[in-house]
Amino acid sequence: MTWIRIGVDVIADDHLTTLNNARVLAKLSTAIADSFISVWDTKYEYSFWRPITAIREAATDGNDDTEADASWSPLFGTPNHPSYSSAHSIQSGAAAAVLLGLVSDQAFCNTIGTDMRCFTGLAQAAQDAADSRLWGGIHWRFDNEAGLAAGGDIGRFALAQDAFNGVxxxxxxxxxxxxxxxxxxxxxxxxxxxxxx
Structure with a gap:
């Protein structure tokens, strides 16, 4: 998972003890897991359509100011689940909140497949992950904004828990x-x- 790999890379530069490394990764992975539980619950509670459906079927939305474009396609393949909110955004918000709460923020680069992206810090990486879904045409901006906000709350909740103290x-x-x-x-x-x- 991308954010676990980012977490491992970022904490390596902080020279933490083994116990503190384990604590960071436990809180990080828990926050990410909680963010996925939240986002899937949200997606199926609201069942909001994706841009591809809304654009291709704009003639059926009850708004005379919109026109359908049956040939429109996004840059990314559209997942077959509801749009709101963005899973990339919520996990990125949660991961960034946990890491920013436990380790030093820093510039870093991340490789996914053959692509390398460099960031000035963790918040920029989270925002970029959210924006990529908008730029790819598979999410609405409000999907991303809601996901980042909810993820940040989930990350801060994970930080406040004492479940990961030393044994x-x-x-x-x-x-x-x-x-x-x-x-x-x-x-x-x-x-x-x-x-x-």
Whole structure:
């Protein structure tokens, strides 16, 4: 997944501990997963038509100011699910919010297939991902704006959760249990000594 790869590249430059790297990636992947749950729920709640349908069937929209263009096609292949809101936008908004909250923003380049794109920072990359769907002709601008906004909220929600705090290592648990055992044994020995006096 593109944003996980971006996250791995970006955190590498921050020289975080292993635990903090794991925390960033856990919050990042959780926010992305939550954004997909949200967007699919939204898409099928509103069932809004794609540009290709709206443009080709404009004569049926009840608006006399629009004209149908039956030969219009987008630059990208149109997915066979509703338009609102944009999945690219919501996952990009969520990922950018998490990364901006946990690591240093920085310029970076990303390769998808044979194409390389360079960005001044994470927010620009998220906006570019959203805009690509508009430029490709498969989303409306409001799909992208709503997706970025919802994704940002989801990312900030993930940042606020404490579910990804460190878990003690097995050696720490063993030391704690041994300490309780020694403390219990000392208390028992003291209780026995007091009982015999």
């Amino acid at each position: 003690p290592e097995p050696a720490s648990w063993a030391l704690m249990i041994a300490g309780f055992g020694l403390a219990g044994a000392a208390m028992r020995r003291r209780a026995l000594r007091v009982a015999f006096v």
